[in-house]
Each structure stands twice: as structure tokens, then as C-alpha cells.
Amino acid sequence: MDGRKEPVYGSGVTFGQHVVIEEDVVIGDNVTIGNFVVIKRGTRIGSGVQIGDLTVLGRVPFANKKMALKPPAELDPLNIGSSVKIGCSVVIYRGVTLGDDVLVGDMASIRERVSVGESSIIGRSVVVEPKTAIGSRVTVQTSSYITSDMIIEDQVFIGPCCSTSNDKYMGAGNYHHQGPTIKFQARIGNNATLLPGITIGEHAVVGAGAVVTKDVPPGMTYVGNPARPIK
Amino acid sequence: MDGRKEPVYGSGVTFGQHVVIEEDVVIGDNVTIGNFVVIKRGTRIGSGVQIGDLTVLGRVPFANKKMALKPPAELDPLNIGSSVKIGCSVVIYRGVTLGDDVLVGDMASIRERVSVGESSIIGRSVVVEPKTAIGSRVTVQTSSYITSDMIIEDQVFIGPCCSTSNDKYMGAGNYHHQGPTIKFQARIGNNATLLPGITIGEHAVVGAGAVVTKDVPPGMTYVGNPARPIK
Amino acid sequence: MDGRKEPVYGSGVTFGQHVVIEEDVVIGDNVTIGNFVVIKRGTRIGSGVQIGDLTVLGRVPFANKKMALKPPAELDPLNIGSSVKIGCSVVIYRGVTLGDDVLVGDMASIRERVSVGESSIIGRSVVVEPKTAIGSRVTVQTSSYITSDMIIEDQVFIGPCCSTSNDKYMGAGNYHHQGPTIKFQARIGNNATLLPGITIGEHAVVGAGAVVTKDVPPGMTYVGNPARPIK
Numbered sequence: 001m002d003g004r005k006e007p008v009y010g011s012g013v014t015f016g017q018h019v020v021i022e023e024d025v026v027i028g029d030n031v032t033i034g035n036f037v038v039i040k041r042g043t044r045i046g047s048g049v050q051i052g053d054l055t056v057l058g059r060v061p062f063a064n065k066k067m068a069l070k071p072p073a074e075l076d077p078l079n080i081g082s083s084v085k086i087g088c089s090v091v092i093y094r095g096v097t098l099g100d101d102v103l104v105g106d107m108a109s110i111r112e113r114v115s116v117g118e119s120s121i122i123g124r125s126v127v128v129e130p131k132t133a134i135g136s137r138v139t140v141q142t143s144s145y146i147t148s149d150m151i152i153e154d155q156v157f158i159g160p161c162c163s164t165s166n167d168k169y170m171g172a173g174n175y176h177h178q179g180p181t182i183k184f185q186a187r188i189g190n191n192a193t194l195l196p197g198i199t200i201g202e203h204a205v206v207g208a209g210a211v212v213t214k215d216v217p218p219g220m221t222y223v224g225n226p227a228r229p230i231k
Numbered sequence: 232m233d234g235r236k237e238p239v240y241g242s243g244v245t246f247g248q249h250v251v252i253e254e255d256v257v258i259g260d261n262v263t264i265g266n267f268v269v270i271k272r273g274t275r276i277g278s279g280v281q282i283g284d285l286t287v288l289g290r291v292p293f294a295n296k297k298m299a300l301k302p303p304a305e306l307d308p309l310n311i312g313s314s315v316k317i318g319c320s321v322v323i324y325r326g327v328t329l330g331d332d333v334l335v336g337d338m339a340s341i342r343e344r345v346s347v348g349e350s351s352i353i354g355r356s357v358v359v360e361p362k363t364a365i366g367s368r369v370t371v372q373t374s375s376y377i378t379s380d381m382i383i384e385d386q387v388f389i390g391p392c393c394s395t396s397n398d399k400y401m402g403a404g405n406y407h408h409q410g411p412t413i414k415f416q417a418r419i420g421n422n423a424t425l426l427p428g429i430t431i432g433e434h435a436v437v438g439a440g441a442v443v444t445k446d447v448p449p450g451m452t453y454v455g456n457p458a459r460p461i462k
Numbered sequence: 463m464d465g466r467k468e469p470v471y472g473s474g475v476t477f478g479q480h481v482v483i484e485e486d487v488v489i490g491d492n493v494t495i496g497n498f499v500v501i502k503r504g505t506r507i508g509s510g511v512q513i514g515d516l517t518v519l520g521r522v523p524f525a526n527k528k529m530a531l532k533p534p535a536e537l538d539p540l541n542i543g544s545s546v547k548i549g550c551s552v553v554i555y556r557g558v559t560l561g562d563d564v565l566v567g568d569m570a571s572i573r574e575r576v577s578v579g580e581s582s583i584i585g586r587s588v589v590v591e592p593k594t595a596i597g598s599r600v601t602v603q604t605s606s607y608i609t610s611d612m613i614i615e616d617q618v619f620i621g622p623c624c625s626t627s628n629d630k631y632m633g634a635g636n637y638h639h640q641g642p643t644i645k646f647q648a649r650i651g652n653n654a655t656l657l658p659g660i661t662i663g664e665h666a667v668v669g670a671g672a673v674v675t676k677d678v679p680p681g682m683t684y685v686g687n688p689a690r691p692i693k
Contacts (some may be wrong), residue, residue, distance in 0.1 A: 056514075056515050062549075064565040066599060085294075103295040106322045127604050211653075224456055226685075247482070337553045350528050391627060419632075421626070440687055
């Protein structure tokens with residue numbers, strides 16, 4: 001008895017070739033797992049989940065000397081709801097919770113301490129940093145970058161290639177990192193740039209390519225660099 | 232007899248370790264296949280093709296409840312021309328056609344119903360969405376994002392990190408999705424943003440970082456946000 | 463005797479499952495290697511290095527007819543310093559040197575003839591093109607694009623999603639390719655665009671979303687499109 005727990009599998013689980021499953025993993029009924037998948041220690045996977053080829057689930061963070069990072073020991077296992085669909089070449093960390101029916105596109109990556117609400121879409125090649133809360137029925141389109149310490153409320157739409165930041169002093173100050181807050185049903189155009197700590201109000205719209213340096217009030221549309229309201 | 236067709240291999244095919252090849256795949260002469268490669272059902276690969284490690288060819292699309300998507304049954308197999316070079320960690324979907332001598336860089340992904348003409352370059356980490364037609368001798372540089380329902384004519388040059396979109400109402404309307412059209416030999420600078428439905432004329436130039444909200448006439452150069460002609 | 467050299471392993475090396483190691487590889491003490499990793503011919507790995515799952519080290523470049531590329535024969539092996547940490551789904555080419563304590567995030571890729579100084583961070587999904595020199599204690603944040611023929615001095619900070627370019631004529635001229643030079647301790651905001659050949663001076667700051675078309679003098683802050691000095 002060494003305390004190791006064998007993985008637990010539901011019924012109707014299908015495995016691709018060369019799948020690596022670590023200890024204490026729990027996999028629900030009718031889960032489909034691709035080829036060359038790695039499922040790390042403790043990961044919980046709901047029923048009906050689909051996992052593409054070459055994907056890593058439950059990765060533990062690392063750091064070099066230049067980075068401050070809490071020890072991974074306190075991270076909860078990765079928890080994946082029912083009917084979630086995960087693409088190929090995805091990396092999802094320990095300490096993440098994905099609600100039911102979430103879709104994670106190919107090559108997306110999601111760091112620790114992130115929650116994603118039910119039926120949200122994390123597009124292909126999207127990168128989500130730690131400690132960010134994403135609501136339900138949110139769309140984050142392809143290649144957008146979601147910084148850490150961000151709040152994205154329900155039904156927000158983020159177009160492709162958007163960029164966000166959380167550090168006013170770009171690594172040079174002691175600024176408390178704070179990403180943008182995007183409120184209910186706000187919409188962000190492709191390749192928009194959002195600065196640290198700003199709030200995009202409910203139902204507000206940010207135009208494609210806009211550089212948003214201040215709060216956008218609810219229902220308003222901002223465009224340009226720097227972004228200003230449309231008359 | 233269950234109707235399954237065994238893969239067919241030409242002469243001089245070399246395989247890396249741990250390659251997964253599904254039924255009904257056809258591989259031409261002198262093809263080189265890397266390690267941990269997945270070649271899905273029905274994929275056709277021409278002679279002299281090189282395939283990097285950890286690449287998936289012929290993937291079938293998926294969707295969650297929030298997305299409308301045609302059933303994959305009607306998609307043709309992935310068809311790869313002669314002498315095509317495909318990098319590592321690439322994902323290419325069923326329903327794609329790659330012309331002879333196309334190069335697809337590492338970590339690029341190409342969705343279904345896309346055609347790429349001969350000798351074109353799809354750079355590293357480029358993402359191409361469904362139903363887009365890319366001509367011959369086109370260059371799409373690293374990390375650019377090619378939306379769906381786009382037309383890119385022959386010899387177009389798209390610099391790195393460009394962003395395109397196809398949905399004027401950002402998920403909120405019934406707008407018919409239409410990506411930009413980029414005409415013969417037009418050139419797009421790095422990190423430019425192209426809005427839905429616009430046309431970039433023949434030999435036109437879009438400057439780096441420009442946000443293009445309207446058509447650019449043939450031969451003109453546009454820069455800025457919003458983009459305006461250079462005098 | 464065919465001249466092949468067997469790999470050489472230090473003490474305390476741990477291997478994931480399904481690791482492919484080619485000839486003439488040298489691996490130091492206490493190296494940790496993930497699952498489905500490919501280590502190509504000749505790669506040198508220092509002691510205490512961590513390598514994530516699904517990563518390729520020492521890849522040889524390829525090209526199609528449209529691209530000019532020197533033959534790979536003259537590239538030195540990939541050389542990885544001590545205590546380097548490399549994420550999952552990373553691709554690093556032959557002809558790269560990584561200093562001690564460098565961190566390379568998941569899904570990053572680094573082309574040939576690149577050097578990275580000690581303790582620098584190459585963030586997740588960052589792409590580095592050939593022939594670029596990156597100093598020590600540099601941070602390149604997530605999804606930024608570092609073009610070829612660039613010089614990044616020590617302690618530079620590059621925010622997420624930045625874009626750089628090196629070709630004034632976008633594939634149409636005989637311009638000598640030259641990427642930007644970023645001097646000591648300069649800081650670049652997220653989604654900034656840097657044009658070919660410009661210099662960002664020591665301690666200078668480029669605002670988020672700025673499009674930098676000219677040199678930025680030392681200590682100055684530039685914002686906007688085109689970027690201008692802040693009063």
C-alpha cells in the first residue's frame with residue numbers, strides 16, 4: 001500500500017493509441033480520448049467528454065528564478081464538466097474548472113486557477129492566464145489572449161486576436177496586477193487591445209483594432225487609438 | 232468483410248515512431264512521416280510529402296450547443312498534393328485541399344473546406360478558418376489569422392500577426408458572415424486588422440498596424456486607425 | 463561501425479513514456495523529460511533541465527521552392543543550458559542556444575540561429591524567427607512575435623501579443639531584412655507593432671497598441687498610431 005490510487009473509468013470509455021493516464025484520475029461514462037493524450041494526476045473528467053489527440057490535461061505550473069509563483073501543491077485537480085469538447089494539442093493546467101458543454105479549440109491553453117462557465121467557447125489557439133473567471137455562454141474567438149486576474153461575465157463575445165494586459169508598469173513596478181473586466185453581453189472586435197484594470201460596460205461594443213485605455217460605459221461603442229465613443 | 236479499407240502505401244515511405252494511420256488512407260511514394268503523427272480516415276497524401284512530428288491530418292470538426300456546424304459526413308477527405316511540407320504540431324482538417332509544393336509551418340491549423348494553391352506558404356502558428364480559398368504563391372506569415380469565408384488571390388503577401396474578421400455584429404446579429412477579399416499581389420503589413428467584407432484591391436498595400444474599415448482601391452497604400460490613403 | 467553515436471545520459475534522468483531520442487544526444491544529470499518528446503540528433507541538454515510533454519528539440523528547418531534557406535548542414539546542434547525549463551508542445555530548432563535558467567512556455571517555437579541569455583523568459587505561444595539575439599533576464603510575454611534579424615538587449619520587457627517585422631517591402635523588394643533593435647531595459651506594451659529596422663532606446667516605453675514607425679529615443683514614451691511621444 002503506497003497510497004497511490006488507480007484511475008477509475010466509467011462505462012463506454014474509448015481510448016486512442018498511446019494514452020498516458022496518471023494516478024487518481026476519474027473518467028466518466030462515454031468519454032472519448034484521442035491518441036497521444038496525457039492525463040495528469042487527479043484530473044476529473046465528466047461524462048460524454050471528447051478529448052482530441054496530443055492534448056495534456058492537468059499540467060502543473062513551473063517557473064524560473066525571475067518569476068514568482070505559488071507552489072502547485074495547493075492547486076485543486078483539473079475538473080472537467082459533462083459533454084465538454086477539447087481539441088487537439090491543447091494544454092490545460094491543474095486548478096482549472098470547465099463547466100458543462102464548454103468547447104476548447106485546438107492548440108488552446110488554459111493556466112491554473114481559471115473557471116469557465118457552461119457552454120462557453122474557448123477558441124483555437126486562445127491563451128488564458130491564471131486566476132481569471134470566465135462566465136457562461138461566453139465566446140472567446142481564435143487566437144485571443146486573456147490575461148490573468150480578468151473577469152469576463154456571461155454572454156460576452158470576444159473576437160479573434162484580441163489582446164489584454166494586467167500590468168500598468170510592464171514588469172517595472174509594484175503595481176497590483178489587474179486585468180480588464182468585461183461585463184454582461186459586451187462585445188469586443190478583432191485585434192482590439194485592452195489596458196490593465198479597465199471595465200467594458202454591459203452591452204458595450206469595442207471596435208476592431210481599438211486600443212481601449214479607459215472604461216467604456218454600458219451600451220457605448222468605442223473605436224480608434226486611443227478608443228473614443230462613436231457619435 | 233466489414234468494408235474497412237486498409238491504408239495504401241507507395242514505395243520509399245519512411246515512418247517515425249508511434250505513427251497512427253486510420254483506414255482508407257493513401258500515401259504516395261517517398262513520403263516522410265515524423266514521430267507521433269495521426270493520419271485520419273481517408274486522407275490522401277501525394278508523393279514526396281514531408282510531415283513533421285506530432286501532427287494531425289484529416290481531423291473531423293466538432294461543436295458544442297452554442298455553435299451551428301454542418302455534419303462532417305459530407306466533408307471530402309483531406310487531399311495533400313505532391314512535395315508538400317508540413318511542420319510539427321500542425322492540425323489540418325478533413326475537407327482541405329493543399330496544392331503541390333505548399334508549405335505549412337509548425338503549429339499552424341487549417342479548418343475544413345479550405346483550399347490552398349500551389350507553392351503557397353502557410354506560416355508557423357497561422358490559423359485558417361473554414362470555407363476560405365487561398366490562391367497560389369501566397370505567403371501568409373507567422374501567427375496571422377485568416378477568418379472564414381475569405382478569398383485570397385494569387386501572390387498575395389500577408390505579414391505576421393494580421394487579423395481578419397467576418398462578422399459585423401460580433402455574434403449578435405443575423406449578418407451573413409463574409410471575410411475580406413484580398414486581390415492579386417496585394418500586400419498586408421504586420422498586425423494589420425481587416426474588417427468583415429472589405430476588399431483590398433490588386434497591388435494595394437496596407438501598412439503595419441493599420442485598421443482597415445473600408446475597401447482599399449487597387450494600387451493604393453492605406454495606413455493608420457482607421458486606415459486612410461497615403462498622399 | 464557506422465559512425466553513429468549513442469546518446470549519453472547523466473545520472474538521475476527521468477523519462478516519460480514514448481520518448482524518441484536520436485543519435486549523438488547528450489543529456490546532463492537530473493534532467494526530467496515528459497511524455498511523447500522528440501530529441502533530435504546532436505542536441506545538448508544541461509543538468510537539471512525540465513522538458514514538458516509533446517515537445518520537439520533540435521528540429522532541422524525545411525523550405526519550399528518559394529523560400530530561400532541555407533542548408534541545415536551548417537547548423538550547430540541545439541544547446542540547452544542548466545536548469546532550463548521547457549513547456550509542453552514546444553518546438554525548438556537546431557542552431558539555438560538557451561542560457562542557464564531560461565524558461566520557454568508551452569507551445570512556444572524558436573527557429574535556428576537564435577540565442578537566448580540566462581534567466582530570460584520566452585512566454586507561452588511566443589514565436590521567435592531565425593537569426594535573432596535575445597539578452598539576459600528578458601521577458602517576452604505570451605503570444606508575442608519576434609521576427610528574424612532582431613536584437614533584444616538585456617532586461618527588456620515585451621508585453622503579450624506584440625508584433626515585429628523585418629521586411630519594409632513585404633516580400634516585394636530586395637530590401638536587406640532587418641528587424642527592430644530593442645535596447646537595455648526598454649519596455650513594450652501589449653499588442654504593439656514595431657516596423658522593420660527601428661530602434662527602441664534604453665529605458666524607453668512603447669504604449670499598448672502603439673504602431674512604431676520610427677526610432678524611439680532613450681527614456682521616451684511613445685503611444686498611438688503612428689506612435690508619437692507623450693508630452
